[in-house]
Amino acid sequence: MNQSETRLIDIQSLTININNLLLTLISLLITIIIAVVFLKIAHVMLLRLVAGKTISKHVVERLYRTISIIVYALIAIIALYVITRIHELIYLAIGIILITLASNWDLFANFIAYYLLTGVYGLKSGDTIHLIQYRLKGRITDISPLYTKVLTMLGDIVYIPNRYLVASPLSKPTYEYTTICLEITVTLPNFESETLETIEKEIRTSLTKKFKSIVHARGITVSLRETTTSKARYEVCTPVVGAEGREEVTSTLIRQLAQSLLKYEPTIKVKSG
Known part of the structure; x- marks a missing residue:
């Protein structure tokens, strides 16, 4: 192999390395852009909930902080994985997500229960419900992502976390x-x-x-x-x-x-x- 052929191979290798580096940088840049856009959208949606008095500002700040931690941790792990190709980083990402979810489980559980109650159960304001386990009967006056507001038969207002409604036997009495x-x-x-x-x-x-x-x-x-x-x-x-x-x-x-x-x-x- 002569000198010119060696130089050609070196140039080709350098070109391939540069292309790989550019692809890696582009991938990281796209990931960061997607993460930033996602956080912006999440922040806007959460502020709308505050404006509509659906949930408090304190809860929104806590939720946004939790989402931000998950997103930034995932970005860092993705960046390290792209550079190092260490597969154990994937397990680290899963672990961080699980730990974050566990530490804020009451918050996320109420959000998930909200969509179950309004979607699968079909509950809405004005419905009369009976919580058999707690011997509580009343009319729903409001369903928010965190709790359900119930006006009992005795005229009391009760705020029930959504996760309790999903976890407990629930009936909708007929209007007799x-x-x-x-x-x-x-x-x-x-x-x-x-x-x-x-x-x-x-x-x-x-x-x-x-x-x-x-x-x-x-x-x-x-x-x-x-x-x-x-x-x-x-x-x-x-x-x-x-x-x-x-x-x-x-x-x-x-x-x-x-x-x-x-x-x-x-x-x-x-x-x-």
């Missing part, structure tokens, strides 16, 4: 109504038609605002049965969702009405079911 009728006797400060109308309005407002998850507002009837110069007797009938827990619901309705009508010294008793 049962009627509760009450007899309410009040003391009149003065006998005026405006006073009677005000009392009726307060009865309806107390039932519809406090118990809107279980009370069928359009089915409420408030009938004035008897009046004297100092007393008035009303019959109030309201449809409620389901027949379970009827006694407890009735007691709660009576307590709420007694509080709302306190200035009229009410006497309330169950008339019929």
Whole structure:
């Protein structure tokens, strides 16, 4: 082999090495660009969740920080793998991802559960649910990526992490109504038609605002049965969702009405079911 042929081989080898180096650099550059674009998109989407008050700013910052750690770690590992071709780096990348997910499992589990609840389960705001394990029944008022807001039959608001809803037996009761009728006797400060109308309005407002998850507002009837110069007797009938827990619901309705009508010294008793 003469000198010219040796130089030709050296040039060809150098050209191949340069091409390989350029391909490696281009691959790394593309990877970095994709990672930066992905982080920008993720940041914008998370800020939209904050703007819509779906999740808090603190949670978004924690989530974005976690995603950034995973992305930057993957970039570094990919760069080392491209340069060194050490296959063990792949296992290192998998380990970093698993450790990061484990340390923020509650966050990611709620996000995954959110898509299961809204997609597979088909839950939406307004649905009535029954958590059998926790003996909790109520109406969903909001589903966010982290928690579900439920208005219980007793008028309480409960925030339930989504992962608990997926992990627990969950049923959607049918919208069967049962009627509760009450007899309410009040003391009149003065006998005026405006006073009677005000009392009726307060009865309806107390039932519809406090118990809107279980009370069928359009089915409420408030009938004035008897009046004297100092007393008035009303019959109030309201449809409620389901027949379970009827006694407890009735007691709660009576307590709420007694509080709302306190200035009229009410006497309330169950008339019929």
